[in-house]
Amino acid sequence: MNKYYSHDILVIGSGAAGLTLALHLAKYANVAVLSKSALNEGSTWFAQGGIAAVLDDQDSIEAHVADTLIAGAGLCHEDAVRFTVEHSKEAIEWLIDQGVNFTRENGKTDYHLTQEGGHSHRRIIHSADATGQAVHTSLIDQALQQSNIELFEHHLAVNLITQADDGYPRLRCTGAYALNHNDDHIHVFQAKVVVLATGGASKVYLYTSNPDSASGDGIAMAWRAGCRVANMEFNQFHPTCLYHPNAKTFLITEALRGEGAYLKLPNGERFMPRFDERAELAPRDIVARAIDHEIKRLGCKCVYLDISHKSPEFISEHFPTVKARCLEFGIDITKEPIPVVPAAHYTCGGVVVDRNGQTDLEHLYAIGETTFTGLHGANRMASNSLLECIVYARSAAEDILAKLNAIPQPDKSPAWDESRVTDSDEDVVISHNWDELRRFMWDYVGIVRTHKRLERATHRIKLLQKEIAEYYSHYKISGDLIELRNLATVAELIIRSAIERKESRGLHFSLDYPNKSPVARDTVLVPANFAGQNLIISKNRSVAEE
Template structure:
């Protein structure tokens, strides 16, 4: 038996983008949030490395903008990049105000910043090596405590509801059909405003860092309803996923390379300087292609990421999640290198939107990984 639910704002997706928006809009009306699985099973929860923002006096907006444009292969939209980077510090401050516990360093209590590929400065704020879990768990707690937000877990959005709009040639989005996986019935969710925050589509690849839910549902629904999509050919591959028959989708955070880890061939030789002067800190697409090239040249199943030359105490403090997970597979990262392979990671394209997230349909918006804003070009 199907049910009918009505709200002021319907947010489809329960990752960082969807929950952040729900919290921002709860004071303006009743918000319904659809989560495809349990609320903590999306990509956000599993993100390790951190969030890039201009937080240090030695860094600058111009440097961050330049790094982003360069990493995007010249295909980013500079206005979108600048808009985002200029607001990065404010976004981090908002997360801190929500209660996210980012890693601090030293006696002065400042936040520890690390460096990742493609960045010319240390500008990655993080919570050890489990930043996604720290951010997502905080947002989930805030959403559950907000009386104006209702969360529907295990609801798979199937199709958008549209109707003709008086006085406009465009269609208007008025809701969505969603399958309740618990009772196996399709329910109707009607709303004045619908927001797609459904994440990416990298689960279409066999080898991916993404959970099973990242299957591009939102992009497909918007396209079927008449929205334009763009840059869908640009799927970013993360260079370093753990290579082990039982590991499935475990990512080895880029922050290891930011803190001095080396990529090595099976012989133990480093090789990245042959591909880029930035070596291990080149952008992800360059590092992933280099690894793929060497694996094919040598005919080997994987290469190796090695941080064992760093003190064991340092590794345990900065990378407790990676260390514990690798130990489950018999790999002690304080003593030996980690077998790694590239894997599909981030969908750089998506539903075309303007700077307000507006799609081609009236009252339908798209945010986060499922949208194409111009921020990401050929590479994130």
């Protein structure tokens, strides 16, 4: 039976961004948080490395800003970078207040700070090699204690709900339809304010470090509702995922390289010094392309990450999760190198938002990996992602609270109409299209691109979207179908953005346009049903109309 829920704020997503925002709002409003699976199954839980922040007297805000700008290959928005970095310390202090147990120096009261690719200082605060789990556990524990936060596990958002008010020219977001996996019905969640915190879209690729939940749901829903998206061509491929037939998506944290691990060819030779003077500590785009180049040059299946020259005690203390997981596959990292390959890891583009997380659609906010804030530019620097989640969630919460009392209650939306659909007896169509989509995205829109490959991808995505739309309109929807539909939308946005960029910059590398343009431009896609009242795009933007 279809149900109707009403709250002040609806948060779609239960990771670091969504729960941080919910906790900041809970004292003043009632909040619903939708989690598409269990609370602890999102990308936050699996984040290993840590959170970048200026916490040491030897470090500075200027140094962190400069490192981020360099890693972003000239495309970061400096105001967004500075805003994020300037609020990094207070974000960490808030997490500590929530009970996050960050690793301390042996026998000392100071927190242990590590270094990762692109950083000029040790500024990564972490909880061993399971920082995401430590952060997520603390936030979940805090949320469960709040009477004003109602958590809905196994609820997958389908579409946003909008309404037009008398005498007001713009639509506003007033809720969402969500599929409850527990009863297989679609329910209505109404709210004054809706916040997208659904994470990224790396599941669009065949090989990814992300959990199954990273299907670009928030980006696709916002696009369908009339919001701009930007820089979707910049997909970060993490250089080091465990290569093993039974290891589905296990990331080997960049902190290993920060603590001295070497990347080696099958013959034991180091190769990163040939590609960059920073060697293993070069930014991720450089390291991922170097590995991809060597794998293709040699025809080998993987390269190797070796930290066995460090003492077993050091390895066990700093990387207990990686050590234990590798041992499950018969790899003792204290004695032998780890086989690794690049895998899709992070979506640097997303829904266009301002500093407060406000999208083009009135009363719809977006935070975290779902968004384009301008922080990451053409390549996200390691450990800036969780920082962005916390900083922008806090900023969005402040903005929402300032406006909430003036927002009228939304009209009651109609229930989801399933009267003209039937149960499918051909779900094989979903699984086949899912596999085909992820495979051609990996082959044609991966680490290295060409115009011809992108044209092939364009042809394939149009055919797939036609099949998906037909299936969606005739059959009762399922979780797999919802995610496939969203992934197809995101794939189209990535392909279109990649075609627009006639240069190689950061994470986007084209054999047809190998040089970097002297002018840095964002790629902003504008939907036909654009929800904004005034479209204002600065001179350093490239716009493609639908």
